[in-house]
Amino acid sequence: MLWIALPLHAWDDPQRPSEAPLALRCWALGYTPRVAWLDGALALEVQASLRLFGGRQRLLQQIEQEAQDWSTQGMATAPTAWGAVALAHAPGQPHPGNWPAVLDRLPLTCLAATRAQATRLRLWGCATLGDVRRIPRDGLRRRLPPDVLHALDAAYGQAHPTFAWLSLPAQFDQTLEWADPVEHAQGLWFRAQRLLRALEGWLRARQSGALEIQVTGWPEGPNSTPALTLNVRCTRPTRDTSAWSKLLGEHLQRATLQAPVNRLQLVLQRWSPWPSDSGDLLSHPTPPGTMDWPQLIERLSARLGASQVQVGGLIDDPRPLHGQRWTPALDQLDPAHKQPSPTASRPRPGAQWEPAWLFDPPWAAPKDAEALDTPQQQASHWWTDQPQHHRLQSVEHPRHGLLWVRQGAPSTPEDGQVLGCHG
Amino acid sequence: MSQALRSTAHPWPDGPPAGVWQADQLIRDTVPGISTGHAALDATLPGGGWPPGALTELLLPTGQWPEWRLCLPALQTAAQSGQIVLVGPPALPNLQALAAQGLPPQALCQVVVPSPQARGWASEQALRCPQVAAVLLWLPAGPPEPLRRLHLAAQAHPGGPLLFVCRPQACAAVASPAPLRLQVHSQGTRGLSVSVLKRRGPPLLAPVQLSAPLPRLALLRSPARATSAQVLHFPRSVVRHALDRPAPARLG
Numbered sequence: 001m002l003w004i005a006l007p008l009h010a011w012d013d014p015q016r017p018s019e020a021p022l023a024l025r026c027w028a029l030g031y032t033p034r035v036a037w038l039d040g041a042l043a044l045e046v047q048a049s050l051r052l053f054g055g056r057q058r059l060l061q062q063i064e065q066e067a068q069d070w071s072t073q074g075m076a077t078a079p080t081a082w083g084a085v086a087l088a089h090a091p092g093q094p095h096p097g098n099w100p101a102v103l104d105r106l107p108l109t110c111l112a113a114t115r116a117q118a119t120r121l122r123l124w125g126c127a128t129l130g131d132v133r134r135i136p137r138d139g140l141r142r143r144l145p146p147d148v149l150h151a152l153d154a155a156y157g158q159a160h161p162t163f164a165w166l167s168l169p170a171q172f173d174q175t176l177e178w179a180d181p182v183e184h185a186q187g188l189w190f191r192a193q194r195l196l197r198a199l200e201g202w203l204r205a206r207q208s209g210a211l212e213i214q215v216t217g218w219p220e221g222p223n224s225t226p227a228l229t230l231n232v233r234c235t236r237p238t239r240d241t242s243a244w245s246k247l248l249g250e251h252l253q254r255a256t257l258q259a260p261v262n263r264l265q266l267v268l269q270r271w272s273p274w275p276s277d278s279g280d281l282l283s284h285p286t287p288p289g290t291m292d293w294p295q296l297i298e299r300l301s302a303r304l305g306a307s308q309v310q311v312g313g314l315i316d317d318p319r320p321l322h323g324q325r326w327t328p329a330l331d332q333l334d335p336a337h338k339q340p341s342p343t344a345s346r347p348r349p350g351a352q353w354e355p356a357w358l359f360d361p362p363w364a365a366p367k368d369a370e371a372l373d374t375p376q377q378q379a380s381h382w383w384t385d386q387p388q389h390h391r392l393q394s395v396e397h398p399r400h401g402l403l404w405v406r407q408g409a410p411s412t413p414e415d416g417q418v419l420g421c422h423g
Numbered sequence: 424m425s426q427a428l429r430s431t432a433h434p435w436p437d438g439p440p441a442g443v444w445q446a447d448q449l450i451r452d453t454v455p456g457i458s459t460g461h462a463a464l465d466a467t468l469p470g471g472g473w474p475p476g477a478l479t480e481l482l483l484p485t486g487q488w489p490e491w492r493l494c495l496p497a498l499q500t501a502a503q504s505g506q507i508v509l510v511g512p513p514a515l516p517n518l519q520a521l522a523a524q525g526l527p528p529q530a531l532c533q534v535v536v537p538s539p540q541a542r543g544w545a546s547e548q549a550l551r552c553p554q555v556a557a558v559l560l561w562l563p564a565g566p567p568e569p570l571r572r573l574h575l576a577a578q579a580h581p582g583g584p585l586l587f588v589c590r591p592q593a594c595a596a597v598a599s600p601a602p603l604r605l606q607v608h609s610q611g612t613r614g615l616s617v618s619v620l621k622r623r624g625p626p627l628l629a630p631v632q633l634s635a636p637l638p639r640l641a642l643l644r645s646p647a648r649a650t651s652a653q654v655l656h657f658p659r660s661v662v663r664h665a666l667d668r669p670a671p672a673r674l675g
Contacts, residue, residue: 289579293506293554300534300545308535312518312528324518329532352523353639356491358515372612394639399486401609402637420517422637423489423609 005084023198030201036163039112082155086110104130113151172268181260195266209237212269217261235333250302316344355420365416369395449624460496476583480601489609502530505556543569557585
């Protein structure tokens with residue numbers, strides 16, 4: 001067993017002594033499901049997670065680095081939970097030597113159970129945990145509350161303590177508050193990082209990936225209306241903080257705040273189970289500086305607007321300008337938003353003779369164009385109340401080249417409209 | 424003295440080093456190009472086609488849109504290997520016609536933004552995606568700085584996507600970082616006239632004439648028209664609209 005203890009007094013809530021804040025829980029539970037809040041420190045049992053995170057050294061480095069965001073004071077590792085917590089509460093103590101000889105040298109204040117009895121133990125001439133253990137146990141058992149000996153045994157690995165494991169709520173909905181109101185939407189990006197990291201931990205602990213998040217900025221005041229509401233979505237389950245923060249950054253660039261914001265709320269709208277690894281022995285990482293197609297669409301849609309990035313589909317309609325439909329590319333990639341459209345798998349008959357460019361709305365009739373063929377007549381929708389007739393003709397224009405022109409009844413606006421251009 | 428002359432005449436007995444070419448010849452050690460589909464044009468381009476992973480600038484007269492006519496054969500090849508991204512097209516691409524000519528709609532994606540900065544940014548992002556096989560960008564007349572950025576972005580992935588930047592003809596007078604600059608004139612039914620303004624090789628004095636046949640023209644010029652009887656034969660499996668009741672074709 002490998003326990004890591006992180007003393008986090010800044011997050012110690014005297015009202016609820018046995019509970020860590022949600023963001024902290026999310027972060028820690030992203031590493032291991034066995035996390036407990038012990039005596040103002042977070043204790044994580046990470047033995048089973050070592051391989052997943054690239055070995056003991058890399059995992060410890062990563063946790064130590066990320067824990068700095070939580071203003072932790074040092075970090076300790078030990079084979080037992082209470083041993084790690086005791087070591088963590090003794091900053092500046094050199095930790096060399098064999099286990100459990102290290103524990104023997106720790107002062108009485110390091111362990112919650114002995115701290116409560118420190119005055120009495122000092123009178124008996126004990127200064128360290130080792131001194132207490134050298135006193136005959138029978139005498140100790142009679143003079144001290146039973147939990148002190150049990151806690152001491154647990155720290156040395158001679159008893160099996162029970163832990164109140166930390167858990168996560170079923171829904172991710174978290175709010176961050178700060179003192180100085182932020183006036184620009186871009187200023188929220190930095191504040192959102194902590195929420196996104198918490199989200200990553202929540203998703204990791206639940207073995208899932210997020211598809212859509214909602215970010216709401218609240219102005220000061222109890223009954224205020226949101227100053228900003230953003231729905232950010234991904235086409236694939238994603239839990240990487242950097243991917244979400246990039247997407248959110250693009251959205252914030254285009255957003256404006258209705259009022260200065262001092263509260264940010266992040267709600268996870270949709271998520272799906274994390275796809276299991278392919279089991280492929282060879283990894284296929286994307287080369288640095290590149291992105292794959294869904295990422296590209298997400299990025300372009302986030303910055304330019306989802307409706308500006310479009311993919312097209314054919315529609316089985318003989319009318320010249322109604323043979324295609326362009327829809328947001330993001331919707332086509334996202335199974336939840338994909339709309340079943342009446343797409344045709346093959347182009348309509350005669351499409352190979354149509355021009356490559358269409359003008360919608362059509363142009364006015366061109367002058368001095370020379371007709372190249374007799375009008376070709378099309379009738380469609382004769383089975384409905386509004387039958388449509390089209391007479392289409394190819395004309396050559398000295399400047400614009402080969403055009404596709406609609407012939408209607410004389411002196412109607414439809415007559416001579418240019419529908420397309422061959423180039 | 425004679426030896427010095429000889430060494431000036433043949434400075435590189437094994438041919439010039441990479442990136443250097445004789446002024447009267449096309450650069451030889453370049454990435455093989457993707458055939459343009461027009462043999463006359465292939466013969467004038469270094470690498471024998473459109474250069475992948477490099478910027479190709481097309482200068483077009485106002486009121487003409489010969490892009491598809493010129494690029495369609497190469498785009499058909501590109502569509503088989505990846506996506507084609509159209510950034511700021513001047514009109515609506517006719518998916519029916521393009522699909523009939525070998526560009527499936529799934530391979531096309533268009534980005535409709537008016538601002539030239541946003542268009543440049545979108546193209547730069549698209550160049551970073553390995554699944555993108557070609558990027559067509561339409562830019563208004565303006566300073567060549569955005570082109571420099573795009574050229575660097577395209578170069579970052581050798582053998583990467585094709586990049587065509589279509590700009591108005593007025594830009595021809597201003598220098599451009601594009602290694603290949605073509606001025607394209609549509610001559611209507613007679614084809615396209617392409618002047619190579621800049622290439623890695625000697626300047627080309629006369630424009631190249633491309634027939635660039637259009638299916639529509641082929642139909643108009645078919646022998647059936649000469650006999651004034653024009654019957655459009657559709658494969659029976661494709662017809663899903665009854666346009667009229669079947670009538671016997673008038674022949675002769």
